[in-house]
Amino acid sequence: MKITLVTHPSEDLLEKFARNRCNGDELEIVETHVLGCEICVTRLEELDDFLDAFQPGYQELQLHRSRRRPVRRLWFHWMPALAGAAVFGVVLSFVPLLSHHNARTLLPAVQLQLYAERGNEAANAPALRPLHVRLSATDLPQRLLSVEVVNSVGSPVWNGSTRVAHDEATLDLPAMPAGAYFLRLYSGPRGQLELLREYSFQIN
Amino acid sequence: MLATQMKRYDSQEDPNTQTAPSSPEKGVPPTSAPSNWAVLVAQVRAGQDEGMESLYRLFSRGIRYYLCRQLGPQELEDKVHDTFLIVVNAIKRGDLREPERLMGFVRTVVRRQVAAYIEQAVHTRRDQADLESGASVADRTQNPEQAAILRQKSSLMRSVLESMSDRDREILKRFYIDEQSQEDICREMALTETQFRLLKSRAKTKFGELGRKRLASSGVFPVFMRANSG
Numbered sequence: 001m002k003i004t005l006v007t008h009p010s011e012d013l014l015e016k017f018a019r020n021r022c023n024g025d026e027l028e029i030v031e032t033h034v035l036g037c038e039i040c041v042t043r044l045e046e047l048d049d050f051l052d053a054f055q056p057g058y059q060e061l062q063l064h065r066s067r068r069r070p071v072r073r074l075w076f077h078w079m080p081a082l083a084g085a086a087v088f089g090v091v092l093s094f095v096p097l098l099s100h101h102n103a104r105t106l107l108p109a110v111q112l113q114l115y116a117e118r119g120n121e122a123a124n125a126p127a128l129r130p131l132h133v134r135l136s137a138t139d140l141p142q143r144l145l146s147v148e149v150v151n152s153v154g155s156p157v158w159n160g161s162t163r164v165a166h167d168e169a170t171l172d173l174p175a176m177p178a179g180a181y182f183l184r185l186y187s188g189p190r191g192q193l194e195l196l197r198e199y200s201f202q203i204n
Numbered sequence: 205m206l207a208t209q210m211k212r213y214d215s216q217e218d219p220n221t222q223t224a225p226s227s228p229e230k231g232v233p234p235t236s237a238p239s240n241w242a243v244l245v246a247q248v249r250a251g252q253d254e255g256m257e258s259l260y261r262l263f264s265r266g267i268r269y270y271l272c273r274q275l276g277p278q279e280l281e282d283k284v285h286d287t288f289l290i291v292v293n294a295i296k297r298g299d300l301r302e303p304e305r306l307m308g309f310v311r312t313v314v315r316r317q318v319a320a321y322i323e324q325a326v327h328t329r330r331d332q333a334d335l336e337s338g339a340s341v342a343d344r345t346q347n348p349e350q351a352a353i354l355r356q357k358s359s360l361m362r363s364v365l366e367s368m369s370d371r372d373r374e375i376l377k378r379f380y381i382d383e384q385s386q387e388d389i390c391r392e393m394a395l396t397e398t399q400f401r402l403l404k405s406r407a408k409t410k411f412g413e414l415g416r417k418r419l420a421s422s423g424v425f426p427v428f429m430r431a432n433s434g
Contacts, residue, residue: 011405019380032311035266044269050408051380053415056354057361058381064362 008040009033018047109172114183114199122180123201131173133183137164140196146186147171151179178203245303248295260288263310274318287317364414372407379404 009017009030016022017030034040109130114123116136125131142164149158157176162169162185169185182200186193244262247255268284275283291313294300300309365373374393378384384392390400 028311031270031315032307035270035310035314036262036307038265041265041269046412050412053357053361054365054376054380054411056358057365058377060358060362061365 014040014043015047018044018051112201114201116197116199125201125203127178127203128175130175133171133173135169135199137169138167140164141187145196146193148184148186149173150182176203241303241306245295245300245306248292256292267314270314275321283321287314360418361415364411364418367414368410372410375404376407
């Protein structure tokens with residue numbers, strides 16, 4: 001039997017056929033050939049097997065990876081973390097201040113002399129420094145007295161006691177922020193205190 | 205354009221000699237189709253067994269593949285046989301005036317058969333719907349066994365894809381999933397046309413080889429491996 005020129009569709013053309021992407025002319029060529037060519041039927045079956053396996057396999061891969069991926073959180077799911085970060089930031093912002101404060105408290109105390117007479121200018125002391133206060137206590141009873149320090153609005157900021165001796169009393173006050181303060185001396189039992197004298201000073 | 209998509213081979217081999225297909229980059233081996241259509245058609249027209257056998261051997265697998273692709277595997281052997289009989293009878297009646305156009309003639313017959321089966325199925329569905337309206341809705345969901353097989357197969361293919369290189373997977377994904385054109389893939393991945401063809405072909409081959417190995421080791425090899433159409 002005489003054998004003549006025979007042609008096979010290219011791999012690309014067979015692939016287009018397997019994926020239903022052939023136009024009319026291409027379809028006629030491939031179909032006509034494939035009906036009589038076992039080799040190309042085998043090639044098409046292999047292509048079909050590949051496509052049948054690859055597409056669901058890839059979808060499964062995507063699904064598997066999305067399951068492994070951490071859950072994407074909405075913005076409000078991050079609120080606790082953001083709040084924590086904000087608190088941490090605030091604390092950090094205070095670190096220099098606290099360090100400064102500690103440094104200042106470690107500094108030697110400032111001497112502050114207070115008088116209770118009218119007409120005297122209010123004594124001044126630097127802010128955030130401990131104070132070693134000397135009180136003029138002329139005419140006061142020579143005994144232990146209660147001490148109260150209030151700020152400009154009358155709120156107590158420190159309480160303690162001091163003993164008057166030789167018309168003078170001394171006490172140590174912690175560092176305080178800037179503002180106007182009043183130091184008051186009381187006598188008598190607790191609950192029946194009597195204001196004896198009031199001093200004023202300014203922290204700058 | 206189409207001429208460039210067809211590879212030409214001169215063959216002096218026996219038309220019935222089957223050659224195993226090789227990889228695309230090595231070229232496609234010669235086909236086994238005979239060209240002396242006039243002799244074959246004359247033998248069939250004369251009712252000679254030799255001609256009938258040659259005709260059946262030549263077209264049965266292609267017809268089976270085509271019908272299975274178009275209509276599914278239901279009653280496939282009967283449809284192949286019916287189609288073959290129609291071709292033989294048409295040749296005997298002398299409907300094929302130009303023997304060299306035998307392949308085109310077979311294609312026309314097969315396409316008409318497909319159209320006839322589809323029309324018959326449409327009529328059947330309509331008639332059944334008239335008799336029992338609403339009762340003939342087919343359940344197209346997979347049965348538990350099919351679903352389990354598909355899950356196992358998908359899982360195996362996923363493991364195959366995971367074992368491939370990122371570039372191989374990317375090329376296959378772009379071409380077969382995203383359906384990007386070859387030109388776009390080459391441009392975006394900085395590949396020449398030759399590189400793309402080679403990489404795609406190798407990636408497909410690798411996917412097939414790994415898949416076969418995994419399937420063979422999974423113990424479900426016979427279930428997934430296609431013997432032939434249908």
